[in-house]
Amino acid sequence: MDNLKIQEFGEIDFSDPFFDTLKNDYSHGFINWWLKKVQLQDKAFVLYNDNFSTIDGFMYLKLENNIDDINPPLMDGCYLKVGTFKFNPAGTLRGERFIKKIFDVAIVNNVMGIYVTIFDKHDYLINLFKRYGFHSAGVKKSDNGSENVLLKKRQFTGNLEKDYPYINTNNNKYLLAIYPKFHTQLFPDSILITESSSIIHDVSHTNSIHKVYISKIQTLGNLKKGDIVVIYRTADEGKKAYFSSVATSICVIEEVRQMSTFSNKKEYVEYCTKYSVFTSEELNKLYDENHYKTSFPCYVIKFTYNIALSHRPNRKALINEVGLDSEIRWGCLKLTDKQFDKILKLGEVNESFIIN
Known part of the structure; x- marks a missing residue:
């Protein structure tokens, strides 16, 4: 609870x-x-x-x-x-x-x-x-x-922390897929009605405005500071993505780093621990397996959790109403301004959040 x-x-x-x-x-x-x-x-x-x-x-x-x-x-x-x-x-x-x-x-x-x-x-x-x-x-x-x-x-100053939670829509927009087991712990205000609130604990990664996520999705390398990310919660095991995968949150990128850019494991663990859902054991394992890779790197992304969507459009709506391509993988998918605006509308986002 x-x-x-x-x-x-x-x-x-x-x-x-x-x-x-x-x-x-x-x-x-x-x-x-x-x-x-x-x-x-x-x-x-x-x-x-x-x-x-x-x-x-x-x-x-x-x-x-x-x-x-x-x-x-x-x-x-x-x-x-x-x-x-x-x-x-x-x-x-x-x-x-x-x-x-x-x-x-x-x-x-x-x-x-x-x-x-x-x-x-x-x-x-x-x-x-x-x-x-x-x-x-x-x-x-x-x-x-x-x-x-x-x-x-x-107001908008250009400083991501001081401008929080407002979003400057003049930057690039992306859809980022996150597995259910990580999603609700990172985004407690975006919990689905089908989930138990008992999985939300008084821990850093749940409480924090800032979040850290680690992934091997290669298109993450395209993200830049200030870019906007729509969080897409993938389907629970055994459920059809067409109905149960949903867009839940709007975030803003603070930093994207290849794991290989950390000078050592200690620096990497200290960077991730407060804001990541991964355990120390998982962080260490990810580092050991990926820190030396530069041709197919593992990315560490840090972002702010700005908006929990009031209404969560599912994959069906994202395809039929937003116009996302169902034939490609939605790992980290770039959105057009029109697609992003439609997600905001479907998500019933208060316009006060947005600074154009």
Whole structure:
């Protein structure tokens, strides 16, 4: 079972020691604020540990207009406020998974921007938000002290991390096939309704915005930084691809490397471990078997997980409606702009994700 839940405040154990630091940071009013949220039946994201016995993360999001309790105020439309946010770091990139949820909610609500207030002492959180395009935009003063206001608006800078999750469609587009056994662990928000969420664990490759995949598909060598990749989940064993293979996600390439370009196994393993579904044993085996090959190389690709398609067009739709050639192998298939746009339409992708 996925341990990241959306729950009403009244369903959350407020006595969990996880909340002690928040009670201390916001000693003026936090308890009353919580009780009010319980009465309103408001909801928040809650991350539990693997056996669901304690809380490891909490995030409350709120839509706001005419925000005048910060300086300077935000008066030009609707913003998403990251109202309360904390997680216990565990070396599993939990922060990135929360960041992706923030962007998902912002896109759905078509907001002007996102803002969060953070005390100076929480430098890890400040750095996390700034990594994904937030910048210092003011201060908020209250009885609890002075907090930094970090703000992100929809814009394109050319920096893949700071622009995340927005996609620049001026680059090349491809369809990339990934086997089911790897797919859902890499793309937890793209899980199929026929899959069990018990295969999603609190591990780095599941939580992360960044992903690493390794393949011998030779056309991967054509991919460049900034290229867009439509993830194509191949059919489960025993099922017909025509109906069960589906496009699930949109990603953006950060880097493509031949395995032979790593100076040694240690460098390669360190590069892959956090973001790859492969075990250490599998990574070592892949390296031993392929690192010396230059004529038929093995590729290591790193990319960002930007969009989970709301509707997943299957192979039938990709052939009949998108116009993909059923007679060729769809390992890493280049798409035309028209084909990509049709996949976005079939996938019901919010236009706010797209920057032309």
